[in-house]
Amino acid sequence: MSARIKIDMDRRLGRIDPFVYGYFIEHLGRCIYGGIYEEGSPLSDERGFRTDVLEAVRGLRVPILRWPGGNFVSGYHWMDGIGPKEQRPRRMELAWLAEESNRFGTDEFIEYCRAIGAEPYICVNLGTGTLDEAAAWVEYCNGTGDTYYANLRRQNGHPEPYGVKYWGLGNEMYGPWQIGQKEAREYALFAREAAKLMKRVDLSIKLVSCGWDGLHDWDRIVLEILAPYVDYHSIHIYTGSDDHYLNIAQVHQAERCIRATWALIQEVKYKQRLGHDIRIAYDEWNVWFRERTDGLEERYNLSDALAVATYLNIFQRHPREVGMANLAQLVNVIAPIFTSPEGLFRQTIYWPLRLYAAHAQPISLDVWVASETFTAEIDPEDRHFLAPLMPLPYLDVSATCDEAGRTVTLFVVNRHAADDVEATIQFTDFKPMPAAQVYEVSGPDLNAVNDFGSEQVGVTEKQVTDAAAIFTYTFPAHSITVMKLATGPAS
Numbered sequence: 001m002s003a004r005i006k007i008d009m010d011r012r013l014g015r016i017d018p019f020v021y022g023y024f025i026e027h028l029g030r031c032i033y034g035g036i037y038e039e040g041s042p043l044s045d046e047r048g049f050r051t052d053v054l055e056a057v058r059g060l061r062v063p064i065l066r067w068p069g070g071n072f073v074s075g076y077h078w079m080d081g082i083g084p085k086e087q088r089p090r091r092m093e094l095a096w097l098a099e100e101s102n103r104f105g106t107d108e109f110i111e112y113c114r115a116i117g118a119e120p121y122i123c124v125n126l127g128t129g130t131l132d133e134a135a136a137w138v139e140y141c142n143g144t145g146d147t148y149y150a151n152l153r154r155q156n157g158h159p160e161p162y163g164v165k166y167w168g169l170g171n172e173m174y175g176p177w178q179i180g181q182k183e184a185r186e187y188a189l190f191a192r193e194a195a196k197l198m199k200r201v202d203l204s205i206k207l208v209s210c211g212w213d214g215l216h217d218w219d220r221i222v223l224e225i226l227a228p229y230v231d232y233h234s235i236h237i238y239t240g241s242d243d244h245y246l247n248i249a250q251v252h253q254a255e256r257c258i259r260a261t262w263a264l265i266q267e268v269k270y271k272q273r274l275g276h277d278i279r280i281a282y283d284e285w286n287v288w289f290r291e292r293t294d295g296l297e298e299r300y301n302l303s304d305a306l307a308v309a310t311y312l313n314i315f316q317r318h319p320r321e322v323g324m325a326n327l328a329q330l331v332n333v334i335a336p337i338f339t340s341p342e343g344l345f346r347q348t349i350y351w352p353l354r355l356y357a358a359h360a361q362p363i364s365l366d367v368w369v370a371s372e373t374f375t376a377e378i379d380p381e382d383r384h385f386l387a388p389l390m391p392l393p394y395l396d397v398s399a400t401c402d403e404a405g406r407t408v409t410l411f412v413v414n415r416h417a418a419d420d421v422e423a424t425i426q427f428t429d430f431k432p433m434p435a436a437q438v439y440e441v442s443g444p445d446l447n448a449v450n451d452f453g454s455e456q457v458g459v460t461e462k463q464v465t466d467a468a469a470i471f472t473y474t475f476p477a478h479s480i481t482v483m484k485l486a487t488g489p490a491s
Helices: 051-058 071-075 106-116 131-142 148-155 184-201 217-226 244-251 253-272 302-317 350-359
Strands: 002-015 022-024 064-067 091-093 098-100 119-124 166-169 206-209 232-239 279-287 322-328 337-340 343-346 363-371 395-401 407-414 421-428 436-442 458-464 470-475 479-486
Touching (some): 002 407, 119 131, 131 184, 184 217, 217 232, 232 244, 302 407, 302 479, 350 436
Parallel strands (some): 002 421, 064 119, 232 279, 279 322
Antiparallel strands (some): 002 363, 407 479, 436 458
């Protein structure tokens, strides 16, 4: 098979926000307890943080971390999770029908964010929560005055404000699975009042409205009411199938949702004459379809890794629209890192997540691709029905460069199940040096998985020695390739 990839250095799509490589943790299954936090484990430090997990998480270069939910937050009262741990109440947890010890709360979350170098992003309870409770949480985290909740934080051993900048106004309030489900207008009016109070506590915070996918009336109603108050509008999407080509095809629903949501945002901004930016927060996304009960501990194969890389390409191709994305979730629960009491392994999806965060550069380039295509058998009843997006190219590509245009990183996913693809790569106004670094994620077949003591999917490093303004490169079947090219020293 053959393909063509053309990159014009003048065709810049915009600056990629580092937050698109973000993550999400929730009090669900073993994500927090037994995942990032395991008191009494020989693998944990004095804070209860699993040190092996810390090392693996740091490898992902997490820029922003969303917490505490997810469905969990709609029944969570944040004051249960502060103060001396032995005095915190143990509660029934009704979102996931579990018990919550509250031993990991706001202070522990902030400390974890600092340990991994991530910006904290807190989602408030607009299900069973109150307006006062939301505003008080902001005061506890950010308050600088001689006031009750700021002093409570100091009393708990944290004299300096946390400076939490990003706050979500509830989670999936449209869903019947959500505690405190609301109609769109009901939610938006309540969230508007929460936003007003939270901003009065700290005018500098950035707020995220609870969106669906841009394809429902919910999003229009919510944006019409909340647009003056928010900086982001969220989208959640999960896809997946045991059929490889359907598994890949469904991911492109993310691109459709971006276009639809962005159009709504622009329409509302125009009609209301709003001058501030409102961008998309894709603050839950992943491949998730196998484990819907019992802890949601999805085991990922190579096909899933190709799907995750396709998601990342989509986010990189939409830098103007997407200002944040948070993979759900970080450890054990539909996650790239999987633990046992004795250790961990990195799932197949860990490797594209790590490579993209490590090697993407700040500017997104508009890439032209000519590739053979595929179609997938779509169930018309499936909510990810994608017939209008068919056919899709086997090669999915994004490219980034530095400000000066002297280095380019090419991200190529060959989604063909069996065939290599020989591609002609052509640059305009860019002549790379012959040597280029290549990182490749692949495995023996699409069903390859990783497990304790067995890693079938990982990263192989190699070098290209014949890079030029026009050159050819063969992308192996079912693989992810990250290629770093650079011009010579500036004259």
